[in-house]
Amino acid sequence: MSSLTNAMLKAERHSFILHQLNIYNRILSSDLSQKLNVSEDTIRRDLNELADNGQLIKVHGGALSRSYGHIATRSEVYATNQKDIIAQKTLSLIREGMFLLLGGGTTVRSLVRMIPSHLRLTIFTISPVIALELIENPNLEVYLLGGRVTAENQICSGGEVIHRLSEIRVDLLILGTTGIDAVQGLTESDMEVVQVKKAMMKSADQVAILTISEKLGTSHRMKLCDLGSIQTLITELEPQDASLQMYAKAGLTLL
Structure with missing residues (x-):
């Protein structure tokens, strides 16, 4: 050759x-x-x-990805326009006085930058990066659920985080996902992430998943949950898009 x-x-x-x-x-x-x-x-x-x-x-x-760290600029983040659309849609779920639980990732980061400054919310998160974004808003009461942090995941994980999650109850959990498929459900590539996200889901009355459409129909090594464990799926696509209809048939609310 x-x-x-x-x-x-x-x-x-x-x-x-x-x-x-x-x-x-x-x-x-x-x-x-x-x-x-x-x-x-x-x-x-x-x-x-x-x-x-x-x-x-x-x-x-x-x-x-270089976009994953706290010093990443907007120009370094992939699919910013799509993620902004997803964030804008997600705002429609957030009401004054709610208790929210947030995961990490660049799509959730787009959301927290859009939260109106007049809203009074109590927000828990496992992401130091998200916590740093949130504290810029004076009307938000912010709790970082601390634990072991690694460069690989950039979220707090381990037994301490899972224990603290068992002691709270929130109105809405907002999460990104590594993979989502109509048959396989939600999947991840790391077992520690799976364990923390399962604990987060147990703490929430409602679960909303945020994802760009390129992740639809993809699966990874570790199973997080079936589609029946979540209520809302938010992408940049219109809810009537053909690629979303299998998720609609599974009973998910599409935004």
């Missing part, structure tokens, strides 16, 4: 890796190895090169 062909193949891998990061924010080397049918050593070299070029953040077992 010529060096030119090798370079083309590497460029295609890099493009695929960056696109996966844009969609999911975090990717595992083992998953990339399977999807691209190359060795994990090859993937590690690819990730190291992309990290050296400032295109991603290398972490143990994989990589993070």
Whole structure:
């Protein structure tokens, strides 16, 4: 195989890796190895090169999108227009005096930046990044449910967080998801994330899932829940869109 062909193949891998990061924010080397049918050593070299070029953040077992951190600019976040549409729709669920529980991620971050300054809310979150955004609003009472924080997940996890979640009750849980499928339900790529999100769902009267449409029909290694465990699905699409009808048939309210 010529060096030119090798370079083309590497460029295609890099493009695929960056696109996966844009969609999911975090990717595992083992998953990339399977999807691209190359060795994990090859993937590690690819990730190291992309990290050296400032295109991603290398972490143990994989990589993070540069948009995932608290210092990310709007221009670094993938699908900002779609996420703004989702955030605007989600605002229709929020009422004065509500108790909310928020996950992390760039779509939820878009939402918290849009919360009107006059609304008085009590908000719990497992995300230090989201908590930092929320405290800019003086009418919000903000609680960070602390625990172990890793670069890979950038949320608080572990037994302490799960215990604290068992002691609260909120009107609405607002979560992003790694994967959602009409048959498989909601899935994640990390077991610690699954355990924390399950505890969050037990603490909420209603659950709303926020996701860009590119995640529809995707599934990952760890099962979070069936669609019956959530009430509302919010995407940038119109509720009548054909790609959403299987979710409507499952009984979800679509926004």
